[in-house]
Amino acid sequence: MINRFLLLAFVVNMAISAPARAQTSFAPLAERLMPSVVNISTRQQEEKDTPDVKNDLLFASPDGRTALGSGFVISEDGYIATNYHVIEGAQKISVVTFDNKVYEAEVSGTDAKTDIALIKIGTEVPLPAVEFGDSDRVKIGDWVLAIGNPFGLGSSVTAGIISAKSRDIDSGPYDDYLQTDASINQGNSGGPMFDMEGKLIGINTAIFSTVGNSVGVGFALPSNQAEWVLDELKNKGKVERSWLGITVKQTQTETGVSGLAVVSFADDIIAEQDNLQIGDIILSVNNQPVSTAKAFSLNVSKMPVGSSLELKIWRNGTITDIKTTTSLMPSERTDNQKAAVLQPKTGKEYPLLGLRLNELTVSEIFSGSEAADKGVQKGDILNKINDTKVYIADELDRQIEEAVLSGEPLRLEFISAENGEAYFAEISLKEQE
Numbered sequence: 422m423i424n425r426f427l428l429l430a431f432v433v434n435m436a437i438s439a440p441a442r443a444q445t446s447f448a449p450l451a452e453r454l455m456p457s458v459v460n461i462s463t464r465q466q467e468e469k470d471t472p473d474v475k476n477d478l479l480f481a482s483p484d485g486r487t488a489l490g491s492g493f494v495i496s497e498d499g500y501i502a503t504n505y506h507v508i509e510g511a512q513k514i515s516v517v518t519f520d521n522k523v524y525e526a527e528v529s530g531t532d533a534k535t536d537i538a539l540i541k542i543g544t545e546v547p548l549p550a551v552e553f554g555d556s557d558r559v560k561i562g563d564w565v566l567a568i569g570n571p572f573g574l575g576s577s578v579t580a581g582i583i584s585a586k587s588r589d590i591d592s593g594p595y596d597d598y599l600q601t602d603a604s605i606n607q608g609n610s611g612g613p614m615f616d617m618e619g620k621l622i623g624i625n626t627a628i629f630s631t632v633g634n635s636v637g638v639g640f641a642l643p644s645n646q647a648e649w650v651l652d653e654l655k656n657k658g659k660v661e662r663s664w665l666g667i668t669v670k671q672t673q674t675e676t677g678v679s680g681l682a683v684v685s686f687a688d689d690i691i692a693e694q695d696n697l698q699i700g701d702i703i704l705s706v707n708n709q710p711v712s713t714a715k716a717f718s719l720n721v722s723k724m725p726v727g728s729s730l731e732l733k734i735w736r737n738g739t740i741t742d743i744k745t746t747t748s749l750m751p752s753e754r755t756d757n758q759k760a761a762v763l764q765p766k767t768g769k770e771y772p773l774l775g776l777r778l779n780e781l782t783v784s785e786i787f788s789g790s791e792a793a794d795k796g797v798q799k800g801d802i803l804n805k806i807n808d809t810k811v812y813i814a815d816e817l818d819r820q821i822e823e824a825v826l827s828g829e830p831l832r833l834e835f836i837s838a839e840n841g842e843a844y845f846a847e848i849s850l851k852e853q854e
Contacts, residue, residue: 451578456519456549460570461490463511491569491612497547503611505531505538530654539654554620556643569612595719598640599623614641662722663747669714678735680704681711685782699780700812702735773850795846805834
């Protein structure tokens with residue numbers, strides 16, 4: 422996690438200079454949109470004094486701490502969207518609507534993976550809801566408008582532009598942020614970002630800062646991702662994601678074939694039943710070319726559980742079509758579902774390396790081994806042997822045999838499961854004590 426990405430609340434706050442002259446006023450748009458935005462405050466009793474950068478900046482008092490945030494109405498019957506970190510651990514959630522009415526809210530569902538929460542207030546009067554826009558159509562340089570509750574001031578409107586798209590800030594597995602020259606400050610978390618048609622295109626969520634205040638680099642969850650998560654939370658109270666149980670990595674073969682290489686299977690997975698193999702390179706899904714590993718995982722996760730997929734793969738120089746089916750992601754399963762689906766595998770022992778591998782994923786490090794001394798960790802993925810990329814475990818067997826005959830150590834490159842970075846471990850091939 423990059424510490425400078427602070428989960429605070431954000432809003433665009435820039436002076437309208439020369440490039441903005443064509444935009445005479447945001448007033449009509451602001452007047453129309455402000456009634457759909459709410460101020461949120463929560464009460465939380467801290468049980469420990471562990472320093473927390475996010476909480477230290479977001480919360481106001483040390484005991485029975487108060488958090489300030491923003492939110493927006495997504496349906497007239499009182500459903501409100503905000504950031505998960507705004508209401509996380511809250512004992513009481515208060516919502517103030519545009520007409521200054523105060524409501525106590527209940528949590529309808531949360532999704533920490535995307536930092537989204539859905540809360541509900543009881544209201545006899547229909548509330549004005551936002552209209553969701555298409556965040557995929559947003560272009561760099563487009564004007565945006567944000568409304569929120571900075572420092573508890575409430576109903577503050579600011580403007581800026583989209584600075585970049587598809588930003589990965591290492592805050593979660595589905596990062597795909599819109600970047601804006603937003604001025605992010607305490608109290609704006611969970612607030613909406615609108616396009617010039619008044620449609621919601623993002624939820625202001627994070628900033629890049631070295632000082633804790635805005636330096637003009639803010640991030641918003643795109644509406645196309647948020648809308649799906651909010652629908653799941655509203656209809657089910659939780660998010661049910663699909664997966665294939667594989668880890669993929671962008672790659673290109675020596676012959677120029679580009680795609681996503683299957684580098685490991687989860688311990689409980691089904692994908693092998695459908696003839697996927699370690700080393701397969703996925704070229705397309707349902708006839709759509711693949712792009713990045715993160716986009717692949719995100720797109721699969723949003724499919725209904727049990728969806729059928731047609732994969733075009735490259736295997737040993739040949740292009741093959743196979744069919745597979747998505748399953749419910751384990752972290753979304755109940756304990757009973759896990760017990761029914763999980764079928765852990767032990768993997769294969771490599772005594773000379775001091776490791777056990779499940780295909781190319783480290784499943785055990787032998788105590789006292791050289792691998793343990795070199796810092797190899799469970800879950801890390803074997804990527805290269807002697808600077809040559811490895812796709813299947815059989816290649817490791819062959820390299821071990823050759824190294825034993827030559828008496829030379831093996832130079833292994835692993836991909837860390839913790840941070841995704843590559844590191845090397847040179848291991849002598851000798852019997853482990």
